[in-house]
Amino acid sequence: MDTGREQAVLTVDGVDALFAALRDQGYRVVGPTLRDQAIVYDDISGAADLPRGWTDEQDGGHYRLTRRDDDALFGYVVGPHSWKQFLHPPRQRLWSARREDGGTEVTAEVTPPGRFAFIGVRACELNAIAIQDRVFLGGPFADPHYQARREDAFFVAVNCGQAGGTCFCASMKTGPKVEAGFDLALTEILDDGGSRFLVEIGSDAGRDVLVSLPKTAATEQDRSVASEIVARTTRSMGREMPDGDIRELLLANLEHSRWDDVAERCLTCGNCTMVCPTCFCTTVEDASDLAGVETSRERRWDSCFTMDFSYIHGGSVRTSARSRYRQWMTHKLATWIDQFGSSGCVGCGRCITWCPVGIDITEEVRAIRGGG
Amino acid sequence: MLQVASPDPMVPQVMRIVTRRKDAPDVFTLRLEPEGDDLPAFAPGQFNMLTAFGVGESAISVSGDPAKGDGIVHTIRTVGAVSRALAGLRKGDTLGLRGPFGVGWPMEALEGKDVVLLAGGIGLAPLRPVIYRLLAERDRFGEVAILYGTRSPGDILYLRELESWRRRLDIDLLVTVDHAADDWHGHVGVVTTLLPRVAFDPENTVALLCGPEIMMRFGVQALGNAGVPDEAIYVSMERNMKCAIGLCGHCQFSPVFICKDGPVFRYDRIRYHLALKEL
Structure with a gap:
């Protein structure tokens, strides 16, 4: 895999040393770990916390963990979590206020720098973060909380060694190879000797960390094996987004009968919006003590699938499931392009896997396009 | 690497009610002056987000004279929890204000x-x-x-x-x-x-x-x-708004955000969308 970037090879112990080095530099190391029969993102203390030897089986409305027949550290794809829960947390205090002496004092909530080191970030997820960067930092107004958490984040990316049953990053051109936005990128090479990792340097910060680690030089063979791993992953995508101008297709079909069809299946539960790594919508909640002296406002994730989302005096704008599913999907795949210059979908497949009735966004697009 | 957003656009400034007038059984007009900060300049058709502390926030258009410079005037109809709480405020009370936001009349x-x-x-x-x-x-x-x-x-x-x-x-x-x-x-x-x-x-x-x-x-x-x-x-145009700065997603009207691309739109530019139900 010749990418023009510097490369080296790490062992499993080398990866462990990488996590320790990041922690020594003051990073909060967060990565995939096993909990509640799912692979979730949480604080990890070393390679031992990774879901070693596990993989995931994914399909529409289906997620199961199974044992692999090897000890791969990254032998699975993405689970219900995404990095947005760290960069754009589900709840964020915005300010608090105190009424006293006939006046009111408002205190802004200041978010300290996150100093996150994210481990095992996939290509689709790096693309999702780049999309949220455009949403939250693209202006005219920027979100200071996202900014503080995002600013110094360190990304240890992973090239996927296999595609999941609901993955379609290849057709969204967002993976499986990590192309940009990382500090170090790993490709896990599995052979009789266990795992070793071809590591690619993506930034000066990445180089600085790597320097101190035990590593060996990357050989031509390492490169070509890594290259074949990514090629194999590309070929094994579980889903595919139809090609063509999807924005044009959806906006020309806002009254298509397929919206009625999907509304028959959609429970408007909002799961797709919660697991989506780019969905960014929020609402606010105000709180008060009993005397009304101490008050505060929190922002929390919201979903366009709720009735409240579009409520204005007199009622909700989008009362039908048809209109709410249409809003979500046309925003994700079409009007997002008008608003932020790219599709809002990265092909991670979470919305398909975690939909309780297995609605498949690629299938819905195919149905609207017609002709199979 | 990034410009720090300051002041935080989600944090309200404190305003004091200078006058309160009842216009109709469910409509009242407040004239507000800032506590400390400068009076925000505004253009006709823009709106502010008004906070009733402890209750919530609502988008309310500016209804005063921009040339006068004697405060910010808002005429409010009592339709929900926030406007009801604002209706309960009296001369001398404080409320929160963020704004002005949006593209006004041409x-x-x-x-x-x-x-x-x-x-x-x-x-x-x-x-x-x-x-x-x-x-x-x-x-x-x-x-x-x-x-x-x-x-x-x-x-x-x-x-x-x-x-x-x-x-x-x-x-x-x-x-x-x-x-x-x-x-x-x-x-x-x-x-x-x-x-x-x-x-x-x-x-x-x-x-x-x-x-x-x-x-x-x-x-x-x-x-x-x-x-x-x-x-x-x-x-x-009017839609649900939580942030007024294009970040909460609520006011989307197909490709546009009512809060930052509007609320005022040239009709031919939204004609197609206005004709569709539940958009």
């Missing part, structure tokens, strides 16, 4: 044109800053027609001002109500029925509409029938 586009304002109900409030400007700089505009429809005579906003404006010989101002008792001698009917009663050259007119969406749909239709092209019609 004041430059009105110059040299006949101007038709079509207001429904509380929709007169966001148009009042335009009226102040039209009257203050009357020579810069052609014919001026202000058409205002509301539910009943008791719901008429800014009654004294309307009466004083109607005494002017250089504008047309007509008021209609949906229903009234025998003691009402004015017009009864929807606001579009007033359109044939005023003078304007449809080919040299700009029309500004603000009111319930249904009223604006019919208003646009009536103006079109009178020969005013869609490109010369502007409407002020």
Whole structure:
């Protein structure tokens, strides 16, 4: 895999040393770990916390963990979590206020720098973060909380060694190879000797960390094996987004009968919006003590699938499931392009896997396009 | 690497209520002055997010005179928890304000044109800053027609001002109500029925509409029938808003965010979307 970037090879112990080095530099190391029969993102203390030897089986409305027949550290794809829960947390205090002496004092909530080191970030997820960067930092107004958490984040990316049953990053051109936005990128090479990792340097910060680690030089063979791993992953995508101008297709079909069809299946539960790594919508909640002296406002994730989302005096704008599913999907795949210059979908497949009735966004697009 | 957003656009500044006036049974007007900070400058058609501390926040258009500089004026109809809490505030009380936000009325586009304002109900409030400007700089505009429809005579906003404006010989101002008792001698009917009663050259007119969406749909239709092209019609849209800065996602109207791309839109630019239900 010749990418023009510097490369080296790490062992499993080398990866462990990488996590320790990041922690020594003051990073909060967060990565995939096993909990509640799912692979979730949480604080990890070393390679031992990774879901070693596990993989995931994914399909529409289906997620199961199974044992692999090897000890791969990254032998699975993405689970219900995404990095947005760290960069754009589900709840964020915005300010608090105190009424006293006939006046009111408002205190802004200041978010300290996150100093996150994210481990095992996939290509689709790096693309999702780049999309949220455009949403939250693209202006005219920027979100200071996202900014503080995002600013110094360190990304240890992973090239996927296999595609999941609901993955379609290849057709969204967002993976499986990590192309940009990382500090170090790993490709896990599995052979009789266990795992070793071809590591690619993506930034000066990445180089600085790597320097101190035990590593060996990357050989031509390492490169070509890594290259074949990514090629194999590309070929094994579980889903595919139809090609063509999807924005044009959806906006020309806002009254298509397929919206009625999907509304028959959609429970408007909002799961797709919660697991989506780019969905960014929020609402606010105000709180008060009993005397009304101490008050505060929190922002929390919201979903366009709720009735409240579009409520204005007199009622909700989008009362039908048809209109709410249409809003979500046309925003994700079409009007997002008008608003932020790219599709809002990265092909991670979470919305398909975690939909309780297995609605498949690629299938819905195919149905609207017609002709199979 | 990134510019720090300062001050935080989600944090309200504290304003004090200088005057409070009741306009109608469920409508009141507050004049606000800042506690410490500078008075934010605003343009006609822009809005602020008003916080009733401990209750919540609502998007409210500015209804005062931008040229006066004597505070921020908001006319508010009591329709939900936040407006009810704001209604409970008295002179001297404090509230939170973020803003102003949004793209307002196209004041430059009105110059040299006949101007038709079509207001429904509380929709007169966001148009009042335009009226102040039209009257203050009357020579810069052609014919001026202000058409205002509301539910009943008791719901008429800014009654004294309307009466004083109607005494002017250089504008047309007509008021209609949906229903009234025998003691009402004015017009009864929807606001579009007033359109044939005023003078304007449809080919040299700009029309500004603000009111319930249904009223604006019919208003646009009536103006079109009178020969005013869609490109010369502007409407002020309303959707749920939580942030007013394009980050919460609530006010999306297909490709646009009402909060930062609007609330005022040239009609031909949203015509297609306005025709679709539940968008």
